[in-house]
Each structure stands twice: as C-alpha cells, then as structure tokens.
Amino acid sequence: MNKRCIGCGIILQDKDEQVLGYTPDLKNAYCRRCFRLKNYGEKKEETIDDTKIIEKVNKQECIVFFLCDYLNINRITISLFKKIKPKKYFVISKTDTLRREMKEEKIKLWLKTVYNIEEAILFISSNPQFKSNNIFKVMDEEKINTCYLMGLTNVGKSTFLNKLLKENKIKKEILASDKPNTTLDFIKIKIGDYIVYDTPGFSYENSILAITKKEIKPISYRITPNSSLVINNYEFFFSTPNKVVYYGLVPITRKFTQISGNIRVNIPANHDIVLPGIGFLNIKEPCVVLTNMPNLEVRLNSSGGANE
Ligand SMILES: Nc1nc2c(ncn2[C@@H]2O[C@H](COP(=O)(O)OP(=O)(O)OP(=O)(O)O)[C@@H](O)[C@H]2O)c(=O)[nH]1
Ligand SMILES: [Mg+2]
Numbered sequence: 001m002n003k004r005c006i007g008c009g010i011i012l013q014d015k016d017e018q019v020l021g022y023t024p025d026l027k028n029a030y031c032r033r034c035f036r037l038k039n040y041g042e043k044k045e046e047t048i049d050d051t052k053i054i055e056k057v058n059k060q061e062c063i064v065f066f067l068c069d070y071l072n073i074n075r076i077t078i079s080l081f082k083k084i085k086p087k088k089y090f091v092i093s094k095t096d097t098l099r100r101e102m103k104e105e106k107i108k109l110w111l112k113t114v115y116n117i118e119e120a121i122l123f124i125s126s127n128p129q130f131k132s133n134n135i136f137k138v139m140d141e142e143k144i145n146t147c148y149l150m151g152l153t154n155v156g157k158s159t160f161l162n163k164l165l166k167e168n169k170i171k172k173e174i175l176a177s178d179k180p181n182t183t184l185d186f187i188k189i190k191i192g193d194y195i196v197y198d199t200p201g202f203s204y205e206n207s208i209l210a211i212t213k214k215e216i217k218p219i220s221y222r223i224t225p226n227s228s229l230v231i232n233n234y235e236f237f238f239s240t241p242n243k244v245v246y247y248g249l250v251p252i253t254r255k256f257t258q259i260s261g262n263i264r265v266n267i268p269a270n271h272d273i274v275l276p277g278i279g280f281l282n283i284k285e286p287c288v289v290l291t292n293m294p295n296l297e298v299r300l301n302s303s304g305g306a307n308e
Helices: 032-040 050-058 075-083 104-115 135-142 157-167
Strands: 063-069 087-093 121-123 146-151 187-191 194-198 219-223 227-231 234-238 242-248 252-255 263-267 271-275 279-283 287-291 298-300
Touching: 050 075, 050 146, 063 075, 063 135, 104 121, 104 298, 135 194, 146 157, 157 187, 157 194, 219 227, 227 242, 263 271, 263 298
Parallel strands: 063 087, 063 146, 087 121, 146 194
Antiparallel strands: 187 194, 219 242, 227 234, 227 252, 234 287, 242 279, 263 287, 271 279, 271 298
16 A cells, blocks of 8 residues: 655655655655754745545545634635535634633534524634534444544644644654645544544635644724735735724735725625635725725625724
C-alpha cells in the first residue's frame, strides 16, 4: 500500500523531486514540502480542486463537519456547504475568537434565517481553554463512525484534529500552518472506533483569505458625508452620514474624496457589506453606497446579541 505523508496526506514518492509527495527516503514520515514547511516555514502555492473534493466525499457513507470561522460566513462558503450531500453539520470554528457577549443561540437563529441552514450547528475551538461540541457524541447519535472535516483553507481543520489526537493520547501530528492549503490530500486518522478524515481546504477564487487567530475586535466609524472606507483595494463611498462597524482582519483606511467605483448598492438599516476572506462592514443607517466591488453580498447583520 502507498505510504502517505503524515503532514499533508499526499502519497510519498522518491522518484521525482519536482512532483508533490517527494521525499529522498520513503522511510520518512513527511514529504520534503512538509518537512520544509514544518522546520523552515517554507511553502510554494498549491491549487486544490474544490469540485473533486466534494465529489469524492459525496460518494461516502459518512458525516461531514463543515468548519467555518465567523468572519468567513458568507454566500460563497454557504454555497460550498450546500453542495455536500452526506449528513452534514455546520461547525463554527475558532470560537475563542468570538466576543464573549455573542450568544450561540442568536448566531444559530441568524444562520437559519439569513442563509437557510436547516442542519444542526455546532461550535468548536482548538484552544484548550474553550469547551467544544463533542463530535464523537454526535457520531454515536447518528450511528456513523466515519466523518470528514471540510471547509475553507485555514479554518482550523487540522488543528482541531490534532486537538482530538492529543485528547485521545495518540502521538501523531498533522501539519497545521498559517499558509493556505497546508493539507493536500485526504488524511485518514483512526481514533478508537472512529475514523476522522482531514481534507484539503477550499479557497476563494478572487480573494485573499486573512487568518482569524485572535478575538475579533470591531472598529466603529462615524462616517461624514462624501467620504470613503478603503479595504484591500475595495472602496465604499458614502454621500450621507452613517455609523459603520468593521469586523475584519486587514487594515482599513478612510478617504475624503470620491472614489473610482461606480457600482450603486442599496443598503437597508443594520445590514452588512460582506468582504469574503476579510470579514464584513456593518452599516447602521440605510443608505446608498458607491463601490468598485462587483457582486457585492448585502445581508442582515448578526452581532450574536453582542450589540443589544
Ligand atoms: N484562535 C484560533 N486559531 C486557530 C484555531 N484553529 C486553528 N487556528 C489557527 O489557524 C491557522 C490554520 O490552521 P490549520 O489547522 O492549518 O487550518 P486547516 O483548515 O487545516 O487549513 P488547510 O490545511 O490549508 O485546509 C493556524 O495558524 C492555526 O494556529 C482555533 O480554534 N482558534
Ligand atoms: Mg489542514
């Protein structure tokens, strides 16, 4: 049987240095890429075929835990979730990054109303100080012993699996990192009677993906008429006064000039402009925004009860 790299799941080979999975010695546990990523933080970009991953999982008899951190909940990730056919759970990962005032029940209700999520919603964190939903208990209830951890790259799939391994005193470590697409192939891990698969993460087609690591700290802005907010090449111009709260992971700047974008978007009161891979802007007052961001998603805000 082909031996797989414990770091990323790819089949190990000692024939071609230019091909993924290369190791000079097949006795090694890690391929050369993972060895270098682990020891020197080096990594080349790899592309993952989202459709193939979903097609493969859709043929399995299993449960899918679809991980998504709070800032990456948007119509792109939700549409990936909806393509998954086996029994699935929507799992909010990295709950240690949520503000303490946010209530799980309120977030659940918002996901149901705004994104029509009918499935059960769970909350997990890899931080040992935070209580996670027990996925093994869920598997017992469903009477299925195989599960797949799926989701965008960097949402914490491998870190969560490492937490499960540690809690079950299994000395194995899957590679987890700040770099996108750390996991390259399915990694099968047996924990007692359960089989947990780690999978390669999906990526946004036209967007960066900033990594949620610390508590999300909203930043409030009082918008003066005829000024803009600029985030990662995207500009949002307001002609009327407003109050905006930014929940995001990349720097935001203000500009007091008209912008280049000419797409007009109507924003109802307390709605978000969604910034895939970054977070969102919560716009408090109804307004028209001028922007250069195409296909903008506007949705009802969820503060999870934090702003009530
Ligand atoms: N604060 C916080 N950070 C986390 C948590 N889980 C993972 N991270 C961080 O998020 C980054 C990505 O974690 P990974 O476990 O490699 O993510 P992944 O989903 O396996 O990514 P791919 O293999 O690329 O699909 C790492 O820097 C982790 O330290 C968590 O529960 N809380
Ligand atoms: Mg991974």
